[in-house]
Amino acid sequence: MGGPGTPKIVSRVLINRDMKDTIKQTLCGGATKTYPFYEVIVAHELFHCCNVWHHGPSLDQVVYWKSKIVGGKKELLEYDNPADIDAPYRGNRVTIHPGEDDTLIYAPDLALWDKPFPVLMGNSWGPHSGDENCIMRYSNSETRTGSAPNIRYCLVWECQEPVGQGLCTSPTGTGVNEEGRKTGSRYGNCASGQGDCTDHICVNDLYH
Numbered sequence: 001m002g003g004p005g006t007p008k009i010v011s012r013v014l015i016n017r018d019m020k021d022t023i024k025q026t027l028c029g030g031a032t033k034t035y036p037f038y039e040v041i042v043a044h045e046l047f048h049c050c051n052v053w054h055h056g057p058s059l060d061q062v063v064y065w066k067s068k069i070v071g072g073k074k075e076l077l078e079y080d081n082p083a084d085i086d087a088p089y090r091g092n093r094v095t096i097h098p099g100e101d102d103t104l105i106y107a108p109d110l111a112l113w114d115k116p117f118p119v120l121m122g123n124s125w126g127p128h129s130g131d132e133n134c135i136m137r138y139s140n141s142e143t144r145t146g147s148a149p150n151i152r153y154c155l156v157w158e159c160q161e162p163v164g165q166g167l168c169t170s171p172t173g174t175g176v177n178e179e180g181r182k183t184g185s186r187y188g189n190c191a192s193g194q195g196d197c198t199d200h201i202c203v204n205d206l207y208h
């Protein structure tokens with residue numbers, strides 16, 4: 001409560017008692033990896049009490065995928081606002097690929113899309129950006145924009161985010177965020193002035 005900043009502005013840190021000790025993620029290629037989770041969350045929150053911020057401002061948002069019949073044919077549409085789903089002429093047409101594989105496409109007539117399907121979309125320079133192994137990086141994105149503005153990579157079941165276990169020393173994207181990566185950097189480098197978490201640590205209230 002309060003923060004991020006030096007200890008004087010944080011009144012308390014609350015951690016959900018149901019938080020899991022570990023989390024299992026399915027990475028690209030289908031391999032699963034189990035990461036420590038509870039201790040990572042506690043350390044992340046405590047760093048918010050020591051002047052460490054996120055890797056970017058919060059630009060992540062929940063979007064909704066739903067099929068709709070347009071001109072007699074089923075199309076997949078994406079909505080930012082659930083109130084728009086039943087309104088005419090709203091939503092953007094999207095092509096959704098499983099994982100980050102441009103060669104496979106989810107068909108718009110799958111029963112999955114009959115009801116609004118909510119997914120958290122990570123955005124460039126947001127909290128998912130930067131060093132993949134930093135505990136201050138978010139790791140819960142479920143989709144991202146692919147090789148064109150209307151392409152979505154679905155990360156719900158595969159190509160899930162790795163969960164950072166260290167603290168970054170640079171704002172440069174690594175791993176899933178590395179520039180020149182085969183399927184493209186997911187969220188890029190950290191936002192300007194953010195990242196390089198190690199150098200932001202300050203526990204002295206007199207300096208801020």
Ligand SMILES: [Zn+2]
Nearest residue numbers: 044045048054
């Ligand atoms: Zn945080």
Ligand SMILES: [Zn+2]
Nearest residue numbers: 134136168197
């Ligand atoms: Zn970091």
